[in-house]
Amino acid sequence: MGxxxxxxxxxxxxxxxxxxxxxxxxxxxxxxxxxxxxLMLAGQEVDEELVEAIEQQYGLDRPLHERYVTYxxxxxxxxxxxxxxxxxxxxxxxxxxxxxTLLLVLSAYAFAIATAIPLGIIAxxxxxxxxxxxxxxxxxxxxxxxxxxxxxxxILLFAVQLGWLPSTGLVYPWRGPDAYAxxxxxxxxxxxxxxxxxxxxxxxxxxxxxxxxxxxxxxxIESLHGxxxxxxxxxxxxxxxxxxxxxFQNAQLPIITIIGLNLSTALSGAVLIEYVFNINGMGRLxxxxxxxxxxxxxxGITIVFGTIFVVGVIVTDLSYAYIDPRVTYxxxx
Amino acid sequence: MxxxxxxxxxxxTQFFTDAGTVRAVDGISFEVREGEIVGLVGESGAGKxxxxxxxxxxxxxxxxxxxxxxxxxxxxxxxxxxxxxxELREREDMLSNEEIRTQIRGNEIAVIFQDPMESLNPVFTxxxxxxxxxxxxxxxxxxxxxxxxxxxxxxxxxxxxxxxxGEYPHQFSGGMRQRVxxxxxxxxxxxxIIADEPTTALDVTVxxxxxxxxxxLQDKYDxxxxxxxxxxxxxxxxxxxxxxxxxxxxxxxxxxxxxxHDTKHPYTTALLNSMxxxxxxxxxxxPIEGVMPEAINPPSGCRFHPRCPEAREVCQRVHPDAxxxxxxxxxxxxxxxxxxxxxxxGYDESPPLExxxxxxxxxxxxxxxxxxxxxxxxxxxxxxxxIEDGGEPTDGTRxxxxxxxxx
Ligand code: SF4
Numbered sequence: 001m002g003x004x005x006x007x008x009x010x011x012x013x014x015x016x017x018x019x020x021x022x023x024x025x026x027x028x029x030x031x032x033x034x035x036x037x038x039l040m041l042a043g044q045e046v047d048e049e050l051v052e053a054i055e056q057q058y059g060l061d062r063p064l065h066e067r068y069v070t071y072x073x074x075x076x077x078x079x080x081x082x083x084x085x086x087x088x089x090x091x092x093x094x095x096x097x098x099x100x101t102l103l104l105v106l107s108a109y110a111f112a113i114a115t116a117i118p119l120g121i122i123a124x125x126x127x128x129x130x131x132x133x134x135x136x137x138x139x140x141x142x143x144x145x146x147x148x149x150x151x152x153x154x155i156l157l158f159a160v161q162l163g164w165l166p167s168t169g170l171v172y173p174w175r176g177p178d179a180y181a182x183x184x185x186x187x188x189x190x191x192x193x194x195x196x197x198x199x200x201x202x203x204x205x206x207x208x209x210x211x212x213x214x215x216x217x218x219x220x221i222e223s224l225h226g227x228x229x230x231x232x233x234x235x236x237x238x239x240x241x242x243x244x245x246x247x248f249q250n251a252q253l254p255i256i257t258i259i260g261l262n263l264s265t266a267l268s269g270a271v272l273i274e275y276v277f278n279i280n281g282m283g284r285l286x287x288x289x290x291x292x293x294x295x296x297x298x299x300g301i302t303i304v305f306g307t308i309f310v311v312g313v314i315v316t317d318l319s320y321a322y323i324d325p326r327v328t329y330x331x332x333x
Numbered sequence: 334m335x336x337x338x339x340x341x342x343x344x345x346t347q348f349f350t351d352a353g354t355v356r357a358v359d360g361i362s363f364e365v366r367e368g369e370i371v372g373l374v375g376e377s378g379a380g381k382x383x384x385x386x387x388x389x390x391x392x393x394x395x396x397x398x399x400x401x402x403x404x405x406x407x408x409x410x411x412x413x414x415x416x417x418x419x420e421l422r423e424r425e426d427m428l429s430n431e432e433i434r435t436q437i438r439g440n441e442i443a444v445i446f447q448d449p450m451e452s453l454n455p456v457f458t459x460x461x462x463x464x465x466x467x468x469x470x471x472x473x474x475x476x477x478x479x480x481x482x483x484x485x486x487x488x489x490x491x492x493x494x495x496x497x498x499g500e501y502p503h504q505f506s507g508g509m510r511q512r513v514x515x516x517x518x519x520x521x522x523x524x525x526i527i528a529d530e531p532t533t534a535l536d537v538t539v540x541x542x543x544x545x546x547x548x549x550l551q552d553k554y555d556x557x558x559x560x561x562x563x564x565x566x567x568x569x570x571x572x573x574x575x576x577x578x579x580x581x582x583x584x585x586x587x588x589x590x591x592x593x594h595d596t597k598h599p600y601t602t603a604l605l606n607s608m609x610x611x612x613x614x615x616x617x618x619x620p621i622e623g624v625m626p627e628a629i630n631p632p633s634g635c636r637f638h639p640r641c642p643e644a645r646e647v648c649q650r651v652h653p654d655a656x657x658x659x660x661x662x663x664x665x666x667x668x669x670x671x672x673x674x675x676x677x678x679g680y681d682e683s684p685p686l687e688x689x690x691x692x693x694x695x696x697x698x699x700x701x702x703x704x705x706x707x708x709x710x711x712x713x714x715x716x717x718x719x720i721e722d723g724g725e726p727t728d729g730t731r732x733x734x735x736x737x738x739x740x
Contacts, residue, residue: 235443325455
């Protein structure tokens with residue numbers, strides 16, 4: 001019961017946050033320099049009447065707060081407005097692009113977690129030995145190198161020089177093999193998905209891996225120095241079990257937090273990576289929307305990103321509460 | 334006489350730090366017999382915990398047991414011998430790490446730590462942790478181990494053990510957690526339990542309850558205890574024999590009554606005088622002067638001499654080992670103090686050293702309390718001042734006074 005109530009409580013808490021995100025985005029988008037109507041008519045002769053007609057059609061002539069209310073009413077129904085530039089509903093545009101972004105971000109996380117946790121543990125158990133120093137250098141590199149640069153270097157090396165892996169686009173498994181003329185079977189489809197995903201995944205995941213690895217190392221060291229570890233040792237628990245069970249479980253709690261909070265860096269990283277690797281995801285759409293000053297689209301994407309982030313944080317909190325018995329559920333106590 | 338359960342001989346454990354070698358345990362010898370509760374007493378930093386952890390070979394880097402012998406039930410927990418190349422090496426019959434883990438830790442020697450909150454893993458249930466240790470140390474299947482865990486929880490006085498089995502450490506009070514640790518230790522059916530300051534984190538009432546519980550259970554299970562504490566009050570209540578540690582050494586060793594009533598070492602006297610007792614008001618408490626020096630660079634001669642009210646010049650030069658100075662209840666009474674005749678170091682002829690405690694009674698003075706090793710200059714100064722005073726052996730009278738207060 002506690003956990004269920006806590007979940008509800010956290011979900012309710014998200015509402016003002018999401019409202020805040022929409023208000024700020026809305027105001028900023030509308031205050032930004034550059035007139036979308038002018039941009040639409042670029043190259044054409046400016047016709048005052050036409051401008052007014054367009055402004056009326058899109059409701060641009062009404063006061064800001066009124067427009068916001070109308071907009072939010074639409075958002076609640078899943079209507080994020082209409083993209084002037086693409087001539088398509090924003091919701092439709094985003095839905096078409098959200099898959100690749102999620103695939104990219106989730107695989108980057110999977111890569112980061114799968115590498116960071118074992119490496120962090122190894123570094124913690126071989127403290128101040130060569131392994132530890134190497135991992136420190138890798139981490140430093142990962143944290144201080146921009147992901148797009150890593151992406152470009154990976155392309156230059158593995159795609160251009162060696163020609164092992166493709167450098168652009170993704171293959172989407174959910175479309176099925178029939179969607180690709182050059183792919184016949186499912187295994188082949190998955191193989192191609194992996195091949196295309198590998199470089200952007202590493203490029204985006206390296207920063208996450210580096211951060212997680214250092215946190216994992218610190219946490220494991222702390223945990224291994226805990227008195228409960230000494231106690232387990234004193235009762236003859238094998239070192240393997242201590243590492244895998246007694247020390248490990250405690251060390252993972254902060255990791256979960258970091259994963260949740262880093263969702264924002266992962267999403268912003270995805271914007272650049274999609275651009276570098278020519279992936280038609282939300283990030284690329286976002287950059288194109290900015291270039292076109294397509295406010296409706298910019299707002300739509302921002303709201304979706306914001307929602308993903310807020311949901312991610314809530315999921316983090318909930319899993320924390322689920323794993324750590326000490327977390328009390330907010331207002332109950 | 335039968336062999337003792339545990340015999341420690343000339344144990345030395347050192348830590349090799351950047352600042353130098355810390356001689357945390359510096360040649361201690363003691364025994365624990367079956368069914369005995371043996372105290373290991375001293376201020377924090379005296380090396381008690383390092384000594385007790387050495388018994389399980391649980392000394393972590395940069396620490397290392399460098400010398401001595403630990404024998405438990407005839408098995409060698411630690412022992413060195415001289416190899417053919419003249420270098421010391423581990424003895425053949427010394428238990429391997431794996432043997433220590435499976436044959437000694439938990440099932441033969443169990444531990445109880447000071448802080449039950451820290452030593453219980455916060456993310457596992459009390460029952461889960463108990464069960465794991467029982468399974469491991471008694472080779473019981475899961476179900477039987479669980480039953481045993483619940484039985485032990487009941488045994489140590491935890492109400493509603495079935496229910497509490499599934500709860501987490503943070504849901505228990507400090508006293509209840511300590512009971513859990515006691516249950517944990519006893520459940521593994523060891524012959525010896527090392528209790529490292531197990532009641533220090535508790536308030537006095539709870540401490541009393543825990544001591545009573547241990548007394549009761551000790552009678553029932555006939556387990557031996559090595560009781561590590563800084564608290565002479567606890568020692569008086571629970572121990573059969575006592576070892577007093579100062580700066581890595583055992584300075585006095587005696588049966589508990591003997592230690593209290595016929596104290597042979599000035600440090601023990603000081604410890605006793607600093608202890609709150611019903612027959613004294615707080616104002617009469619005499620805190621031990623000065624702080625204990627670092628074990629990295631211990632004072633020359635007798636390590637207690639910078640703080641000792643009975644120190645004489647010879648104490649700076651001659652390092653006393655613990656020697657038998659009396660015999661009581663079939664046990665030797667050992668003390669490492671030059672004032673006893675067995676040392677024959679010329680203590681009686683030696684001029685007294687002036688220490689902080691020698692100032693006029695009742696006014697504690699700072700002064701030389703933190704005095705490091707050597708102190709040649711200091712020594713000369715002192716001699717001068719003693720001569721100016723007419724060489725009156727003031728400290729002698731003081732110590733007589735002390736004798737009366739706790740008699
Ligand atoms: S040897 Fe000297 S300094 Fe040491 S305890 Fe005895 S009297 Fe004090």
